[in-house]
Amino acid sequence: MPPKKATNQKPAARTSRKRQSPSDPYEIPEEDESEAPKRRRRANVPEPDPEDEKEATNDAVVSTPSASRLKKTVATPIKLNGLNGVDTPSRRNNADRSARRKSARALVDRVISGAISDDEAEEGDIAREIYESSEDEDEEEEEEARNGDLEPTTPSKSTPGRKRKAPTSTRARKRSPTPRDLPPHEQYFYQNKPGLSKTSNNNLSSLQLLTHDEYFTxxxxxxxxxxxKSDIIHLxxxxxxxxxxxxFELSQGFSTCLYGYGSKRHLLHQFATYxxxxxxxxxxxxxxxxxxxxxxxSFTTREFLSVLSSAISSPPVTSLPPLLSFLSSRPKTTLTILLNSxxxxSLRKSSFQSLLSTLASHPQxxxxxxxxxxxxGLLWDSALSTxxxxxxxxCTTFASFSPSELVVVDTVHELLGRKTRRVGGKEGVAFVLRxxxxxAKSLFRLLVGEVLCADEDTGGQEEVAVEYRMVYNRAVEEFICSSExxxxxLLKEFHDHQIITSHKDTLGTELLSLPxxxxELEGILEELTT
Amino acid sequence: MAEIDDTSLFQEDDHRVAYIFTPPTTSTSATSPTTTAKTTPGRPAKRRRVSKKGTPSSQRQNDGESPQCAKLRKQTYESAWPVLEQQIQTVLRDANRQTLDEVVSFFNSDAQEKEGKGRIPAGFIITGPNIAGQDLLFGQLGEALTTTGGKGARFIRLRAGEVGNLKGALKKIVREGMNTGGEGQEGEGQEGEEGAFGGEWKREGGERTVIVAFQDSEAFDTGLVGELVGLFHSWQDRIQFSVLFGIATSVELFQARLLKSTARQLYGAQFDVVQANAVLESVIMAAVAGTKARHLRIGPGLLRKLVRRQQEHVAGVGAFVSSLKYAYMNHFYANPLSVLLANDGKIDKEILQPEHLEAVRMLESFKSHVELAVEAGQLGHAQKLLDDDEYLKNQVLEQADKRQKYMESLLRSLALVTATELSKRSFIELYETALEEGISLDQSPGPFDLGDAIKRSNPEELINLIDRVVNAIEDGNPSFGLEGWASDPDAEAAIENFKELRFDVERLLAESKEKGASLKSKYSSQSKVLRTTVVAQKVQLSRDTATLTEEDNAFTEAIDAFFGFFSRIVDCEPLSSLFLHKIWQYDYHLPYEDVFVPRPGGTFARALSRPHDYLGCACCDKANGSLAGTLPATSILYHLYSEAGALINVADLWVAYYALVGEESEIGMDERSALVLFYRGLAELRAMGFVKQSKKKADHIAKLKWL
Incomplete structure (x- = not known):
C-alpha cells in the first residue's frame, strides 16, 4: 500500500512544488488567479515549512549557485526537519554533483535567481498565506473532531490547542463528512484516499528506545x-x-491447523506429550x-529432512521421495510432525509448502x-489443500510469544526504520569499511551518493534503489574497478555484511539499495568523504 | 505470559529447527486434559466456537458413559465409513472410465501412425479449472496406460511445481523413466541427462513408448514445454515419446501459447472429462442418499450447504468427501446416542445405561412424540415412555427397524419420481426436499410438483410412463444401490394395478383409432373455449366445454386413477417427523463451517477487540468490546490501530497508549514497563501482519489490514 499511496500523494505535492519553484518567477503573477486551488494543495505541508523555506531560499540564493536544489528543498518536510537550513558538507557535495550534471539548467537558474531577488518578498507573502491556510485546515480538523466524527488520524491529538484565527481563505472544496461504521473494504478505500492520511509530525526522538538488555530485565x-495469567492458563x-x-482427527487422515492470536508453541508441546x-x-x-x-x-529444508530421516532411522536423505519410500517400506513406523508457525x-515458499503437503498426504x-x-489461507491452492x-x-491462547519465536526489540526497531542489531547503523558501516x-570504500561512497541523488529525485517518499548496471558503469568511469x-x-563483501540489499523489479532489472x-546515509557519506 | 515460567523447561529446543520429541517422564498431571479441563466449576463456559453444539462430546469415556459404549461407537464408525469411502472411490473411478478408454485407444491406435507420421502423439485432456481432481485422473491414466495399454508404456507425470527448468524436467524424466534412484547424477549437464537416458534406454533394449504427462500444463513455462517437445521430437527415431496435457481452459488457448514450430511437432486429440457437477451428483447418490449409507443420514441443511460450497468455490469432489467423512466422525465421536446405531446384534438392553435413556428423553423428537401420544389419547404409552425404562429401551431398540423401513420407502419413492423423468429438478434437490418436507405430489409449487405434467400427458406418454414406473419397481435404481422390490406384496398389487391401467389405455387408444379420432383427456385438450357471439350489437362471451368423447372421458378417468395411485405409493413423510431421528441424522453445519471454512480474520479481530470473550476475566468484563486499560497490550494497540488511518504515527500511538496505562491512569504503570509492553504489542501486530514499516515519514508505520 505505501508505494501506492506514494504515487497518490506525490503528484499533488510535486505539482505545487513546480509551480512554486523560483525558476519560473514570471508565473507568480499568473498564479494569483489560481491561488485558491494552490493553497489547498499546499495545505498538506506541515507548519514549520514556510520559515524553513524562507531560510532555505536565502541560503540557496546566497551560497550555492544551484537552484535546482532549492526546488527540491521547498516541499520535502522530512528533509527540512533534519536540515534546518544549514548545509552539511555531504549535502553540498551531493548538490554539487547534481549541479554538475544539470549544469545547463543551473546556469539558467542562476541568471534568473540573480535577477529576481525582489521577488523574494512576494514569495514570502505567499508562503505566509499558505501557512495561514494550513492553520485554517487544522482548525477545521479540530472542529470536525469535536463534532464527533471519526477522523482517520493517529489516535492522539494531532494539533495541540492553538489560537484561532478568522478563516481568511475560502476553501473551494469542502471535505465530505467522514462516514461512520463503514464495512472494512469501504474503510480501506476511504482511508487510502489521496491526501486523507494526515498524521502529526511528532516523533520518538524524545523517547529513549529500549535495548535488548533493558527489555529483558x-x-x-x-x-x-x-x-x-490464570485466565490464560485456564484458556x-x-x-x-x-x-x-x-x-482422533489426525488418526483419520486429516491434518489439523491451529490458528488464533497468541503463541501456540506451548500448547503444541503439550499436545506432543499427549x-x-x-x-x-x-x-x-x-x-x-x-x-x-x-x-x-535459519530454517532449511535440508535440516528439516535430516531430522525427519533420523526420526524414522532411515539413511540421511536430501529430498523427500526417498524418505517417503523408506517410510512406506516400514509400515510399522508412523511419523507425527508438529509444526510451529x-x-x-522462511516457510512461505510454495516449493516447501508442496513438500509439506506431499508429506502430510502420506498415510503414515x-x-x-x-x-x-x-x-x-493464501498459502495453499486447491490442489495443495486437497x-x-x-x-x-x-486456538486463541493469548499466550505471549517466547523470545525464540518473536524478537520483540528488533521487530519494533525494524518497524521504526532503525537497524540496530545488524551493523549498528553508521558506526557499523564505518567499521566494516575500515x-x-x-x-571498496570508494564504491560504497559512490553508492551512497547515487542513492542520495535518487532519493532527491523521488522526493524521499519511498525506498530508493539504484540500478545495478548504472552503478557499475559509474564505478568503471571512476576507475574503482575494471571488470564486472x-x-x-566488492558488492558481495557488502552483501555479507548486510550493508546493501539488492532485488529485482518487475521488469527484471537488478536494483541495489541501502538499508x-x-x-544515516548522509552521516555515512560525510564520514566517507572526510 | 504463562510461559515465562516454564520456558526454561525446553528452551534449548526452541531455537532448533526441528527435533525429535521425547516425552518428559514425570509430568503427567500437566497434560492430562481431563483433570485440568473439568475440575474448575463455577467458571463461565467459554464461548468457543469449536465446541460441539453442547452435546456431550468425546470418544473417550464421557462422564458416566461406559467404556464399552465408547468402544462400540468407535467400532460403528469404523464399520460405517470405510464402506462408503470405497463406494465413493468406485464412483469416482467409474466417472473417469470413459475418458480413460478413449485415451488408451488413442495411444494404441494405428491411425496415428499413418496420419501423424514423425510427429509426437499428444492427448489434450480438458480437465476444467479444478486442479485438485486431476491427481486421481492422472493416477488412473498412469495405471491404464502402463498395464492395459498393451504395449506397457512408461508413464511419467510432471507437475509445474516440481520441475522448474529443462534440466530438472529431464532429470525427473530420466529418473522415473529408468526407475533408478537418480541421486548420483547431479552435476551433469543437459547433454549428460539426455545421453544417460538414451544409453540406459538402449541397454534395456526398450521397444516401449514413453508417455510424459504435463498435469497442469498451463502452469508450465511455455518455453519449457516447447523445449521438451522439441527434444522428444528429436529422439523420436529412437524412443517413441507421447505426451499428455491436462488443460484447464481450452485447447485453442493452450495452442496459442505454444510456438508454431512446437505445435507442428504434435499430433493430437482432445478428450473431455466428466463434469464436476455430474460426478458430485453420482457421489451423493451413492454415498449420501444410497442404501449403503444405512447408518447415518446427512441432514438436508448440511447437505445443501456442502453442495453450495462445491458449486460456488472450486473445491473439488475431494473436499466434499472429506466434509462427509468429518460429519461421520463428528457424529460417532461426539454424540453418545450414536451407540444405538451399532450393528445388529451388538447392541442390547444391557449396554444401554440410564444416562442414555435420560439423553433420549431430552430429545426434541421424543417430546413431540409423547405429546402426540397424549393428544391421541394413548396415555398409557406416553406414561410408560416417561417412567418405564424397560419400555423405553424396547421402544428405542425397535427404532432400528423403523429407520430401515423409512429409508427404504423414501428411496423407493425417490426412485419412482426419478423414473417418471418429469421432474426438472436435480436429484440432489429432490433428495434434500424429500428429507426436509417429505414427498407429496400435491404440494405445489415444489420439486415434486408432477401433477400437471402427468395429467397433461397423452396416451402414448402415459403408457411409457407406466412402463418406466413398473420397471423402476422391478429393477430398483442401481445408482443409489436400491434393488427392485417387485416381490413385496404391496408392490405386486401395485404392478397389477399399473398393468390394468396400461391395458385400459391401450384399449381406449385402439378404439379411438378405429373411430378415426385422437384420444385426449380433458387435461390435454384445449378443453375450455371462449366463444364470442354477437347478439343485437353486443358481444357475448361464453365458456364452452369442448365435447369429449366417451373414450376421452374414460382416458381422463384412467389418468386420474394413475395419478391418484401413483401419488399414494410415492407419498412419504419428512425425516424430522420420525421418532428419535436425531440419533441417525446429522445436520449441524457449525462444526463443519468452523473446521473447513475458517474465518481467521474474524477470529483474530475478535480475540483482539474483545479479549473477554476468551479470557473471561473479571477486569475486562466492563470493556465489552471497547477500549480499557486492563486489556492486554496488543489488544489496546489493536483498538487504537483500528481507529487510526492508513498511516500511523508511532509516537502518537505511544502517547495514546501511555495515557491509558501510564502513571496518571488507573493502571499506573511506569514509563519503561509500559514501553516494554508497548514494544511487545507492536511486535506482535507486526508478526501478525497488521502493520509494516513506512518510509513516508519518520517513525510511521503503515496499516495493512482492514478487518
Missing part, C-alpha cells in the same frame, strides 16, 4: 505481576481438553514425534501445524 520484573487447559479430538501416550496410529505401529520450529530464521516467512504421516497470522486435508481449529580495501567480476566481488535511513 524489565520483562523479568514484570512477569510475576502480569494480569490475566490453555480448555484447548487441551480437545486433544483427544485432534488426535500424543506420545495416545498415538494416533494403530496399536501395532510405533509413532515418532518430530517438533518443527518454523519460526527459526507454518506462516513464518500425521501432520499438525499452527499459524500465527490470519493469512494462512492433499493437506486440513481441519482448522480456533577492514576493506580502498576501492571485480565489481561483483539505512536518509539521515
Amino acid at each position: 524489565l520483562l523479568r520484573e514484570l512477569a510475576p505481576k502480569t494480569p490475566h 490453555q487447559s480448555l484447548h487441551a481438553s480437545s486433544f483427544p479430538q485432534w488426535a 500424543l506420545s501416550s495416545h498415538p494416533p496410529c494403530e496399536p501395532s505401529q510405533t509413532n515418532k514425534i518430530v517438533i518443527v520450529n518454523g519460526y527459526t530464521p 507454518i506462516t513464518s516467512p 504421516v500425521f501432520f499438525c501445524c499452527t499459524s500465527d497470522t490470519p493469512d494462512f 492433499s493437506f486435508q486440513f481441519l482448522f481449529h480456533d 577492514s576493506l580495501p580502498e576501492n 567480476m571485480a565489481f561483483r566481488t 539505512f535511513r536518509k539521515e
Whole structure:
C-alpha cells in the first residue's frame, strides 16, 4: 500500500512544488488567479515549512549557485526537519554533483535567481498565506473532531490547542463528512484516499528506545505481576481438553491447523506429550514425534529432512521421495510432525509448502501445524489443500510469544526504520569499511551518493534503489574497478555484511539499495568523504 | 505470559529447527486434559466456537458413559465409513472410465501412425479449472496406460511445481523413466541427462513408448514445454515419446501459447472429462442418499450447504468427501446416542445405561412424540415412555427397524419420481426436499410438483410412463444401490394395478383409432373455449366445454386413477417427523463451517477487540468490546490501530497508549514497563501482519489490514 499511496500523494505535492519553484518567477503573477486551488494543495505541508523555506531560499540564493536544489528543498518536510537550513558538507557535495550534471539548467537558474531577488518578498507573502491556510485546515480538523466524527488520524491529538484565527481563505472544496461504521473494504478505500492520511509530525526522538538488555530485565520484573495469567492458563487447559479430538482427527487422515492470536508453541508441546501416550496410529505401529520450529530464521529444508530421516532411522536423505519410500517400506513406523508457525516467512515458499503437503498426504504421516497470522489461507491452492486435508481449529491462547519465536526489540526497531542489531547503523558501516580495501570504500561512497541523488529525485517518499548496471558503469568511469567480476566481488563483501540489499523489479532489472535511513546515509557519506 | 515460567523447561529446543520429541517422564498431571479441563466449576463456559453444539462430546469415556459404549461407537464408525469411502472411490473411478478408454485407444491406435507420421502423439485432456481432481485422473491414466495399454508404456507425470527448468524436467524424466534412484547424477549437464537416458534406454533394449504427462500444463513455462517437445521430437527415431496435457481452459488457448514450430511437432486429440457437477451428483447418490449409507443420514441443511460450497468455490469432489467423512466422525465421536446405531446384534438392553435413556428423553423428537401420544389419547404409552425404562429401551431398540423401513420407502419413492423423468429438478434437490418436507405430489409449487405434467400427458406418454414406473419397481435404481422390490406384496398389487391401467389405455387408444379420432383427456385438450357471439350489437362471451368423447372421458378417468395411485405409493413423510431421528441424522453445519471454512480474520479481530470473550476475566468484563486499560497490550494497540488511518504515527500511538496505562491512569504503570509492553504489542501486530514499516515519514508505520 505505501508505494501506492506514494504515487497518490506525490503528484499533488510535486505539482505545487513546480509551480512554486523560483525558476519560473514570471508565473507568480499568473498564479494569483489560481491561488485558491494552490493553497489547498499546499495545505498538506506541515507548519514549520514556510520559515524553513524562507531560510532555505536565502541560503540557496546566497551560497550555492544551484537552484535546482532549492526546488527540491521547498516541499520535502522530512528533509527540512533534519536540515534546518544549514548545509552539511555531504549535502553540498551531493548538490554539487547534481549541479554538475544539470549544469545547463543551473546556469539558467542562476541568471534568473540573480535577477529576481525582489521577488523574494512576494514569495514570502505567499508562503505566509499558505501557512495561514494550513492553520485554517487544522482548525477545521479540530472542529470536525469535536463534532464527533471519526477522523482517520493517529489516535492522539494531532494539533495541540492553538489560537484561532478568522478563516481568511475560502476553501473551494469542502471535505465530505467522514462516514461512520463503514464495512472494512469501504474503510480501506476511504482511508487510502489521496491526501486523507494526515498524521502529526511528532516523533520518538524524545523517547529513549529500549535495548535488548533493558527489555529483558524489565520483562523479568514484570512477569510475576502480569494480569490475566490464570485466565490464560485456564484458556490453555480448555484447548487441551480437545486433544483427544485432534488426535482422533489426525488418526483419520486429516491434518489439523491451529490458528488464533497468541503463541501456540506451548500448547503444541503439550499436545506432543499427549500424543506420545495416545498415538494416533494403530496399536501395532510405533509413532515418532518430530517438533518443527518454523519460526527459526535459519530454517532449511535440508535440516528439516535430516531430522525427519533420523526420526524414522532411515539413511540421511536430501529430498523427500526417498524418505517417503523408506517410510512406506516400514509400515510399522508412523511419523507425527508438529509444526510451529507454518506462516513464518522462511516457510512461505510454495516449493516447501508442496513438500509439506506431499508429506502430510502420506498415510503414515500425521501432520499438525499452527499459524500465527490470519493469512494462512493464501498459502495453499486447491490442489495443495486437497492433499493437506486440513481441519482448522480456533486456538486463541493469548499466550505471549517466547523470545525464540518473536524478537520483540528488533521487530519494533525494524518497524521504526532503525537497524540496530545488524551493523549498528553508521558506526557499523564505518567499521566494516575500515577492514576493506580502498576501492571498496570508494564504491560504497559512490553508492551512497547515487542513492542520495535518487532519493532527491523521488522526493524521499519511498525506498530508493539504484540500478545495478548504472552503478557499475559509474564505478568503471571512476576507475574503482575494471571488470564486472571485480565489481561483483566488492558488492558481495557488502552483501555479507548486510550493508546493501539488492532485488529485482518487475521488469527484471537488478536494483541495489541501502538499508539505512536518509539521515544515516548522509552521516555515512560525510564520514566517507572526510 | 504463562510461559515465562516454564520456558526454561525446553528452551534449548526452541531455537532448533526441528527435533525429535521425547516425552518428559514425570509430568503427567500437566497434560492430562481431563483433570485440568473439568475440575474448575463455577467458571463461565467459554464461548468457543469449536465446541460441539453442547452435546456431550468425546470418544473417550464421557462422564458416566461406559467404556464399552465408547468402544462400540468407535467400532460403528469404523464399520460405517470405510464402506462408503470405497463406494465413493468406485464412483469416482467409474466417472473417469470413459475418458480413460478413449485415451488408451488413442495411444494404441494405428491411425496415428499413418496420419501423424514423425510427429509426437499428444492427448489434450480438458480437465476444467479444478486442479485438485486431476491427481486421481492422472493416477488412473498412469495405471491404464502402463498395464492395459498393451504395449506397457512408461508413464511419467510432471507437475509445474516440481520441475522448474529443462534440466530438472529431464532429470525427473530420466529418473522415473529408468526407475533408478537418480541421486548420483547431479552435476551433469543437459547433454549428460539426455545421453544417460538414451544409453540406459538402449541397454534395456526398450521397444516401449514413453508417455510424459504435463498435469497442469498451463502452469508450465511455455518455453519449457516447447523445449521438451522439441527434444522428444528429436529422439523420436529412437524412443517413441507421447505426451499428455491436462488443460484447464481450452485447447485453442493452450495452442496459442505454444510456438508454431512446437505445435507442428504434435499430433493430437482432445478428450473431455466428466463434469464436476455430474460426478458430485453420482457421489451423493451413492454415498449420501444410497442404501449403503444405512447408518447415518446427512441432514438436508448440511447437505445443501456442502453442495453450495462445491458449486460456488472450486473445491473439488475431494473436499466434499472429506466434509462427509468429518460429519461421520463428528457424529460417532461426539454424540453418545450414536451407540444405538451399532450393528445388529451388538447392541442390547444391557449396554444401554440410564444416562442414555435420560439423553433420549431430552430429545426434541421424543417430546413431540409423547405429546402426540397424549393428544391421541394413548396415555398409557406416553406414561410408560416417561417412567418405564424397560419400555423405553424396547421402544428405542425397535427404532432400528423403523429407520430401515423409512429409508427404504423414501428411496423407493425417490426412485419412482426419478423414473417418471418429469421432474426438472436435480436429484440432489429432490433428495434434500424429500428429507426436509417429505414427498407429496400435491404440494405445489415444489420439486415434486408432477401433477400437471402427468395429467397433461397423452396416451402414448402415459403408457411409457407406466412402463418406466413398473420397471423402476422391478429393477430398483442401481445408482443409489436400491434393488427392485417387485416381490413385496404391496408392490405386486401395485404392478397389477399399473398393468390394468396400461391395458385400459391401450384399449381406449385402439378404439379411438378405429373411430378415426385422437384420444385426449380433458387435461390435454384445449378443453375450455371462449366463444364470442354477437347478439343485437353486443358481444357475448361464453365458456364452452369442448365435447369429449366417451373414450376421452374414460382416458381422463384412467389418468386420474394413475395419478391418484401413483401419488399414494410415492407419498412419504419428512425425516424430522420420525421418532428419535436425531440419533441417525446429522445436520449441524457449525462444526463443519468452523473446521473447513475458517474465518481467521474474524477470529483474530475478535480475540483482539474483545479479549473477554476468551479470557473471561473479571477486569475486562466492563470493556465489552471497547477500549480499557486492563486489556492486554496488543489488544489496546489493536483498538487504537483500528481507529487510526492508513498511516500511523508511532509516537502518537505511544502517547495514546501511555495515557491509558501510564502513571496518571488507573493502571499506573511506569514509563519503561509500559514501553516494554508497548514494544511487545507492536511486535506482535507486526508478526501478525497488521502493520509494516513506512518510509513516508519518520517513525510511521503503515496499516495493512482492514478487518
